[in-house]
Amino acid sequence: MAEVCCESGANEVQLMAQDPDYTEQTKEILEKNGFTIVGQFGAGxxxxxxxxxxxxxxxxxxxxxxxxxxxxRPTVIIGTTFGAFNDNE
Structure with missing residues (x-):
């Protein structure tokens, strides 16, 4: 997705990841692939x-x-299932 955004003329694409349950190995893999780990504690x-x-x-x-x-209001929200966002809609 980041490559597509860059090709479409975006000035800068920042890759950020958040999950309080990331292991050290997961953090290392993400960081090696250009991600910054944010909000490690809470919803920062x-x-x-x-x-x-x-x-x-x-x-x-x-x-x-x-x-x-x-x-x-983000441009796009991509999730794994519709129910993850609001199963009453």
Missing amino acids: GFAEIDEESVVFSAFVEAPLKQIIADIA
Whole structure:
């Protein structure tokens, strides 16, 4: 996704990842691939989301859509299932 965004003319693409359960090995792999680990404790990574963000969330266990809606309106939200965002819609 980052490569596609760069090719489309985006000035800069920042790759950020957040999960309080990351192991040290997972962090190392992500960092070697250009990711910055954010919000290791709590939900600090959500503060990084703005109107130009693309959010990819796999296996979410939090009310992601509701949290993000209170902070910003990202360009795209990609999840693993529709029910992960709001199963009442």
